[in-house]
Amino acid sequence: MVRRLFERLRGLRQVAPHLLRPAHVNADRAKISVAQLGHHYANKVVALKDVNLNVRSGEFVCLLGPSGCGKSTLLYALAGHVVPTGGSVAIDGKPIQGPGPDRLLMFQEAALFPWLTVRGNITFALGARGVPRNERRERADTFIQRVRLEGFADTLPHQLSGGMKMRASLARALAVDPTVMLMDEPFGALDAQTRVHMQELLQSIWMRAGKTVVFVTHDVQEALMLGTRVVLMAPRPGRVVEDLEIHLPMPRSLEDPSLDAMARDIRHRLRAVEGPLENQHPEPLPRRTQTPSSLPRPSIVTGR
Numbered sequence: 001m002v003r004r005l006f007e008r009l010r011g012l013r014q015v016a017p018h019l020l021r022p023a024h025v026n027a028d029r030a031k032i033s034v035a036q037l038g039h040h041y042a043n044k045v046v047a048l049k050d051v052n053l054n055v056r057s058g059e060f061v062c063l064l065g066p067s068g069c070g071k072s073t074l075l076y077a078l079a080g081h082v083v084p085t086g087g088s089v090a091i092d093g094k095p096i097q098g099p100g101p102d103r104l105l106m107f108q109e110a111a112l113f114p115w116l117t118v119r120g121n122i123t124f125a126l127g128a129r130g131v132p133r134n135e136r137r138e139r140a141d142t143f144i145q146r147v148r149l150e151g152f153a154d155t156l157p158h159q160l161s162g163g164m165k166m167r168a169s170l171a172r173a174l175a176v177d178p179t180v181m182l183m184d185e186p187f188g189a190l191d192a193q194t195r196v197h198m199q200e201l202l203q204s205i206w207m208r209a210g211k212t213v214v215f216v217t218h219d220v221q222e223a224l225m226l227g228t229r230v231v232l233m234a235p236r237p238g239r240v241v242e243d244l245e246i247h248l249p250m251p252r253s254l255e256d257p258s259l260d261a262m263a264r265d266i267r268h269r270l271r272a273v274e275g276p277l278e279n280q281h282p283e284p285l286p287r288r289t290q291t292p293s294s295l296p297r298p299s300i301v302t303g304r
Ligand SMILES: Nc1ncnc2c1ncn2[C@@H]1O[C@H](COP(=O)(O)OP(=O)(O)OP(=O)(O)O)[C@@H](O)[C@H]1O
Pocket: 041, 042, 043, 045, 046, 047, 065, 066, 067, 068, 069, 070, 071, 072, 073, 074, 218, 238, 285, 286, 287, 288, 289, 290, 291, 292
């Protein structure tokens, strides 16, 4: 059934591609181009090998795969925090030379300053980006409203729930207006219910704002809820094994039987690339020389 669904969508894509793509995805423009990307860490772990990935402007690309397949390394290379040992990464045709204001990285932790209110956290970030003082408050309040945190602008982070902190962090990210959002399992620490609410919120904001998003997740359903594309990766060495365009209509629902059927199919594909359980991590993984958590905190079809 899933194969038939993928095939029908493929046929429709050939005759009427514009019917299947959200309006703000610009088919002709590669926002992010990754070519022959490779990276090995100082301990010789090959985190990425020959990765090719083009992300169109306005796409929502989910990187999905088992632990250790290089999702975060790829994301940090896009952010400019990891300097790859081979290949190239470019944004709007310009090679990435380091972090830049056009890209914003979000993590599982909301990373709010505890001594600043929700609004204070946002106005601080706006100040750091050079937004004039008289515009900061209004802009902060616009995004506080957009993430549905009205009434909490003057609240300190410790008085917020995990989901509310993440919404404040999202408001801050949107307020500084990067063109590319790089998200590393941002909802991974939330309970199941809050996670679904955050996915719905992020999708509605993405549909309106038209940002280019690259989103790392382990969760197949999350990838299918959010992604216009799902890129499957495999470990040892970290590489892209499949690149799937997801043409389910938006807003999506976990209740959608097509989504459920695709999730089963993708789980099956992932099991095939992971191999039998006894082949996984045959020896202790080499110690990391630098963990993602030691990276700076605050502050998304192969070979197209
Ligand atoms: N700083 C580092 N030093 C050495 N090895 C590293 C470092 N960071 C990651 N690695 C290794 O590189 C490989 C890819 O790691 P990466 O964190 O990119 O994978 P991932 O798919 O994001 O994993 P997870 O889902 O568990 O976060 C793994 O084998 C990991 O142990």
